[in-house]
Amino acid sequence: MTNSLHERDKQYALHHFTNLSAHQENGPLIIERAEGIYVWDTEGNRLIEGMSGLWCAGLGYSEQRLIDAATKQLNALPYSHMFTHRATPPAIELSEKLVQCSPDNISKAFLVNSGSEAVDAAIKMVWYYHNAIGKPNKKTIIARKRGYHGVTVAAGSLTGLPYVQDGFDLPAISVIHTGTPHAYRYALEGETEIAFASRLAEELEQQIIEAGPETIAAFIAEPVMGAGGVLLPPDTYFEKIQAVLSKYDILLVADEVICGFGRTGNWWGSETYNIKPDLITSAKQLSSAYQPIGAVMVSSKLYEAFVSHSDTLGLFGTGNTYGGHPVAAAVALETINIYQERDIVGQVQARAPHFAERIQAMSNHPLVGDTRSVGLIGAIELVKDKATREQYPVSDKLAVRVVAAALKRGVMLRAVPGDGVAFCPPMIITDEQIDEMFNAVGDALNDVLNA
């Protein structure tokens, strides 16, 4: 049975973000059940889900209330939509809840099915807004090198990672990529975090002036850059970036697809880093991954412009068949209720010091150059030489080897660019489970060192 599933996968499934020939050789790791923070593969191995799947299963895998919310909604109304004035009770209640949980300037929620869709919708809204207010030349979006915003044509254009763009003719929209706020790797010798942040803001301003401020529509940023390596902004970074944006009338989109709903120890990553966005994109932990759903949170400034423009054009002409799907909306609503009732933000804050301590302790290992974390997200960065921060050749695939060794030791992790290994466990993890995870990773690092 297992064998045949393995073979059938190789025969029929085209995998996401996978080396296709290696897959033909090795086949899939098939996960078949889960409980709490653990998953089991078809060989019977129990694994800690150290990445909450893809940074998304924040409540772990055994939340009966989410299963009940889905079942109840499937029985009542499995489908209706949000086009042409239609609505459903869960989509309305979720929109209300999302606005209530958002910064004060946010007045509307636009429901979609994924993070990429949320980012694409947000970019269309940026363009729609500037057209509405008579600034049709404001089209270019500024994103960051190593930023990750998804894979659809607009979102994939903003993503600043070659492995997402190469071969796909991306970027396909007008985008400028600015510097990566990762002091360990990109600050100059002797440069403080604060001086590094100033330099990045100056570089941004220079790029805006060179392109012409009248052509720049928006800046998009993850509060913590996730898939690009779990990169935490240097002190004062967002304050300085935002000062430049407001000088040139440039909108700010906070991509909270990973950071939203408690991950950084506040409800939004924007709170952690004092970001004041015009638009917020979210997905993933919005439903704790039990249903595919995303949302764009829209400020009243933009919404009011949309209203007048939609009058002129006849309608706000964008949406998706499943945007605001009632089953996904019911599950997301229940997810947020659980986060609030159980004070998930407080839970993350309570676990964060131990999580940080265990990550920091890894810097004693000969392979680990940098360690970083905020809330319950973090990473280690592997180096060949701690003093010079020199890395192993890319062809050594060190982080990939550490992740493979950790899997053998019972922990699922993810290699991220720059020889990083990311940690993003379910937010329900206990201190004992944090120890279990890092003990295994310590062994895995030794396995690679001694191989």
Ligand SMILES: Cc1ncc(COP(=O)(O)O)c(C=O)c1O
């Ligand atoms: C910050 C960010 N934005 C957007 C996306 C895209 O989300 P999805 O994979 O649901 O399309 C991701 C996915 O990892 C993400 O991390």
